[in-house]
Amino acid sequence: xxxxxxxxxxxxxxxxxxxxxxxxxxxxxxxxxxxxxxxxxxxxxxxxxxxxxxxxxxxxxxxxxxxxxxxxxxxxxxxxxxxxxxxxxxxxxxxxxxxxxxxxxxxxxxxxxxxxxxxxxxxxxxxxxxxxxxxxxxxxxxxxxxxxxxxxxxxxxxxxxxxxxxxxxxxxxxxxxxxxxxxxxxxxxxxxxxxxxxxxxxxxxxxxxxxxxxxxxxxxxxxxxxxxxxxxxxxxxxxxxxxxxx
Numbered sequence: 001x002x003x004x005x006x007x008x009x010x011x012x013x014x015x016x017x018x019x020x021x022x023x024x025x026x027x028x029x030x031x032x033x034x035x036x037x038x039x040x041x042x043x044x045x046x047x048x049x050x051x052x053x054x055x056x057x058x059x060x061x062x063x064x065x066x067x068x069x070x071x072x073x074x075x076x077x078x079x080x081x082x083x084x085x086x087x088x089x090x091x092x093x094x095x096x097x098x099x100x101x102x103x104x105x106x107x108x109x110x111x112x113x114x115x116x117x118x119x120x121x122x123x124x125x126x127x128x129x130x131x132x133x134x135x136x137x138x139x140x141x142x143x144x145x146x147x148x149x150x151x152x153x154x155x156x157x158x159x160x161x162x163x164x165x166x167x168x169x170x171x172x173x174x175x176x177x178x179x180x181x182x183x184x185x186x187x188x189x190x191x192x193x194x195x196x197x198x199x200x201x202x203x204x205x206x207x208x209x210x211x212x213x214x215x216x217x218x219x220x221x222x223x224x225x226x227x228x229x230x231x232x233x234x235x236x237x238x239x240x241x242x243x244x245x246x
Contacts, residue, residue, distance in 0.1 A: 006040070049081045049088055054104035056091030057081065073100055073121040075108045093121035097138040110138035114155035127155040133162060148185050152197055163197035169219050170199040171233075191225030191235035203232045 019029040034041065051057055051067035054076050058068040070076045070091035079090035094100050094108035099122040111117055111125035116139040128134050131149075132142035133156035145151060145162035152163060164170050164185035171186060188194035195217045202218035221227055224241040227234060238244035 011037070047086070049086065051076070051089040053089065053106050055089055057088050058091070069104045071103055073123045074105070075100055076104070076106045096120060096122075096140045099123060099125050113137060113139075113157035116140055116142050130154055130156075132156065133158060135159070150196065164194070164199075166196045166198075167194055168198070169194045170201075172200045188219060189233065189235045191222050191227075191237065193220045193222055195220070200232060 015029060015033050018024070018032065019026075024032065049057060049065045049067065054069060055067040056070045056074070056076050057065050057079070060066055065081065067088075068091075074091040074093055076089045077092050079088055080086060081088050096118050097116070098108035098110055099117055100108045101123050113135050114133070115125035115127055116134055117125045118140045128142035128151075130151050130153070131145055133145065133151060134142045135158045143159075145159070148165055148168065149162040150165050151161045153161075156162070167188050168185040169188055169192075171184075188198070197217045198219045199217070200219070219232075221235070221244075224238055224244055225235050226238055226244045227236070
């Protein structure tokens with residue numbers, strides 16, 4: 001600011017003497033002073049290569065450096081002007097596992113759980129497909145559900161989201177939730193329809209009054225078959241199909 005300009009008494013007296021001797025107007029004297037005292041004000045003028053936060057140094061078609069706003073998929077980071085030690089900022093592409101969907105940004109953001117990107121310079125992260133999951137931030141790949149399991153939705157964020165595929169079911173027992181790697185999905189028995197995420201626990205709860213319904217779908221008994229509540233995995237064919245509507 002002009003208030004920070006340091007003008008000594010001797011500089012001022014010399015200026016007034018020069019104005020009087022050369023019969024200069026105040027404007028002419030001020031211009032003379034500024035031309036001869038560039039070191040007092042020249043540092044105030046922004047350099048064409050001193051980029052602001054959100055900008056980065058760019059070499060244009062005339063082979064000259066200038067500051068431009070950083071585009072999407074990049075971040076404005078501290079750097080130096082090539083060939084010098086002068087500080088500036090550079091637009092750097094986002095690393096794998098990170099993205100930036102906005103312009104003029106100073107950082108790339110990590111992919112959220114359930115998403116990933118393995119590319120350099122991503123504007124967005126990709127959702128983990130069905131059958132895959134990812135619990136961590138900043139991932140470059142999704143993890144595969146164990147065994148023949150899949151997920152009910154895309155962008156699953158944990159292994160607990162891995163469920164049995166349609167045509168199979170999860171056996172009873174809480175160990176299947178805590179030790180999913182060792183808990184296999186079993187083929188659906190004849191006479192049952194097992195939708196995706198089927199659990200025998202859910203089937204048992206349907207036959208118990210006021211029971212808490214576990215997460216997951218219940219295998220359905222098909223017409224012409226029946227099971228006993230105490231042993232839902234044993235399926236029997238009815239002698240008369242009309243007596244067992246399913």
